[in-house]
Amino acid sequence: MRILVVSDAWRPQVNGVVRTLDTLKGELERTGHDVVMVTPDRFRSIPCPTYPEIRLALRPGRKLAQMIESAQPCAIHIATEGPLGWAARRYCIRRGLPFTTAYHTRFPEYIQARFRVPLRMSYAVMRRFHGASSSVMVATQGIETELVRRGFGNISRWSRGVDTEMFRPRPEAKGESGPFAGLPRPIFLYVGRVAVEKNIKSFLALDLPGTKVVVGDGPQLDEMKRRHPEVHFTGAKFGEELATHYAAGDVFVFPSRTDTFGLVLLEALASGLPVAAYPVPGPNDVIGAHPVGVLDGDLRRAALGALDLDPIGCRAYALEFSWSAATRQFVDNLAPFETFPMPGRQAKRLSVA
Structure with missing residues (x-):
């Protein structure tokens, strides 16, 4: 077709x-x-x-x-x-x-x-x-x-x-050759656009141990860098490099309240990262009551609680989502039609069982 x-x-x-x-x-x-x-x-x-x-x-x-x-x-x-x-x-x-x-x-x-x-x-x-x-x-x-x-x-x-071959646990990514070598752990990771609708300010304002890392670009990047010099900003990453950055984290923090799904949630889980998020549509549907994330109105409490979750279980859960x-x-x-009509004529719908 x-x-x-x-x-x-x-x-x-x-x-x-x-x-x-x-x-x-x-x-x-x-x-x-x-x-x-x-x-x-x-x-x-x-x-x-x-x-x-x-x-x-x-x-x-x-x-x-x-x-x-x-x-x-x-x-x-x-x-x-x-x-x-x-x-x-x-x-x-x-x-x-x-x-x-x-x-x-x-x-x-x-x-x-x-x-x-x-x-x-x-x-x-x-x-x-x-x-x-x-x-x-x-x-x-x-x-x-x-x-x-x-x-x-x-x-x-x-x-x-989710592409579970690309996004997978990589133990070496957490070592001295990994992208966050030398940064205090745990690594609380955000991947996505640096923009107001992603509510990233709520993540950056959290008082957390270790290091907050932001992977991504967007209209608020320069402003957030100025406001939060303690945060490690990497810019946008793609492909294998992005997958390695996921695998190098410890907890994935998803501060958005407006996403319809959040593909990054599956990519993080496939990489072995538990998720911390608000209990809103998107995280509620992807994570729900499964022990692969903590959904809480207090994002700091969710992030700290996610540290105790099993990375192996996160990976196993992500394997259930196939493209x-x-x-x-x-x-x-889809709503297919039998033939594309010439101008002035209407299409005939295909009957699909």
Whole structure:
């Protein structure tokens, strides 16, 4: 099946959405599907206010329509609610093409944190965007429950996986040749964007023994470096180097209250790191009552409590999350059509059991 995926988030951006879509593309192609990505790098774009590394496509409608018609897809998935997402939504509605969407990011909470826009206004926009979707894919039960409460419908589950070959315990990473050699232990590790919506200030303000380490880049990096000279900032890491940094830690601290899943939680667990987090959607769904993390409204108490958890158990738990299963969920949720229609005609839906 030829699947067209429209996303405003794509390389060289570094975030969970990009990594999820990149991995999904590889898994779909590995299982015989043809994937066409429609992303900002194929359009004229401008930097997003407050996020210059994120590019926003300028007036993408006509070119996007040409891309879709050239691709002749069997199914269309709109991954994000940015300029490309809205343009693809308009195109599909006008042409009578079914499409699916995904709720990757809690934009209303992000916008409130940055610009103080009331949640009800932002959620009204999100309901409109996703309302025409055949299936709104969400990663967890917690996010589904929240969206249903806010008036969303047609919700289906699309979980996440983790590369357990790359992200694995590496005992040598904690030694003298490791990335944190010479730093006082325990190492309390954060991996992710250094940005206000990640609530990183709550982690950096904690009074903890050992060393706090931040792996990542973002708009608040320079400010946080100035405010917290006692914290070890490494910048962004990728691939094997990122995996080694995970394995060199002792506890993974996840201060975000707004993530819909938190792919970094699985990467940390696969690396043998117990998790400390708030009891909010994302951590509640991934960790729950399993003895691989401590969820507490007091993040310091959670971080100290996580030191006592078994790294072997963390690794074993992460092995239950596979990308192959997550990819099958994604395909099952799609709304395929029999043939891509010529202009002026509507597509015929495939009947899938």
